[in-house]
Amino acid sequence: MSVERVHRMSYAVDAAAPAGALYTLVADATQWPLFVADTVHVERLDFDGAADRYARWADVDGELRRSLVRRTLDAGRRSVAFSEERPGAPVTAAGGSWSVEELAPGWSRLTLEREIVLGGRSPEAERVIASVEKGDRAALAGLRTAAERWRRLDGLLMSFEESVRIEGPAEPVYAFLYEVGSWPGQVAHVVDAEVTEDRPGVQRTRLVSLADDGSEYTTRAVRVCFPAAGRIVFKRTRPHPLLAAHAGEWSVEPDASGVTVVCRHEALLDEPAVERILGPDADLARARRYVREVLGRESRATLAPATRDAGDPVRTLRSV
Incomplete structure (x- = not known):
């Protein structure tokens, strides 16, 4: 037994x-992909002002893991209690608390x-403990680093989207976005692409893209x-050279006569890279304009072939 x-x-x-700035970062887990290295995506499922429930996808030791977490937030005491729903074996229960003093x-x-x-002592249990400790320490370090930039953080964070209206069915548009390996030769700035799937619907990508000056740069992502x-x-686990972090979402939103395709971007500027890449006179405002222009242009270029192919036959895609 x-x-x-x-x-x-x-x-x-x-x-x-300040304690308030640090607590805000802990409480808003939806922004953790920009601050916590192993966090790929956080989606809030429920929130009533004092308690929430979210799904978190984390890249742990080369494996993408999904967890469901319930939290109780106490802004007055600057504390957050949490518990994980249905943790995977060998863990039978997990929970704890964050507090800011x-x-x-x-x-x-x-x-x-x-x-x-x-559930007992085993090599797998020991690996789980080591993995959790590694992730926890990285989360603390990431949140501390973000908090210590609190005076400049609003200027470093960016959030925007690009969208296009397509008069056609959703399936071929989504299929093109899914099939990243087909982008070279179709998407103007992408010259090479590698895609591997951990399991159906969980992709790791490596893209080589052309910069404004004709040079190439490489990005890596988990999708x-x-x-x-x-x-x-x-x-993007390896983002654009001007960014410290970059996350986002493609969504294909159908209606009665077609679809609206939206690419949403959440980004964190890499402040030390601004002068190195844009020159000694560059400031954050210029860096923000540059990143907005580059990511917007790349998003529109990616959507161009999807728009062209919107009339293709429907293909069946695999679900996560």
Whole structure:
């Protein structure tokens, strides 16, 4: 008979940031793809102001894992209690809390307490513990780094979208967006593409693109595809050289006479790269304009072949 074992972990980091700024980053998990290295996508499923429930996709040791998490948020105490629904074996239960303490004006401490119940002792259980500890420490470091830029963070964050209206069926449009390997030769800026699938609908991509000056740059991404919903969410694990992080979503939204295709972008500028790439006189405003122009142009170029092929026969796609 297997005996359950409880493993408790506690970590803390101090940040040169106000407690309120640090708590805001912890509470808004939807932005974690920009701040937490292993987080690919977070989708809030329910929220009533004091409690929420979300799905999180994380790239853990080369494997994309999905978890469902319930949280209770207490802004007054700057604490967030969480529990994971139906964790995967050998974990039988998982939960804990985040808390933010003000140490002094402009200084705060972020503490993460976690408890994992494991179904006995095994090599797999030990790997799970090591993986969780690695992810937790990376999350603390990422949130601290973001919080310490709190004065400039609004200028570093970008959120925008490109859309196009297509008079045609949704299926071939979605199929083109799904089949990244076919983009070279069809999408103007893409000169090479490699795609692997961890499992149906979970893709890892490597794209080589042309910059404005004709040079090439490489991006890598993890994509999670939802054919039934007409959605593909992505995080570039190696983003454009001017960005520290980049995530987003393609969505194909049908109506009675056609579809609207939207590409949404969430990005975090890499501040040290601005002067190096754009020149000594460049500032954040110029970098924002540049990134907006480049990503917008690339999105429109990607949609051009999809628009052209909208009349192709319907193809069946695999579901995640």
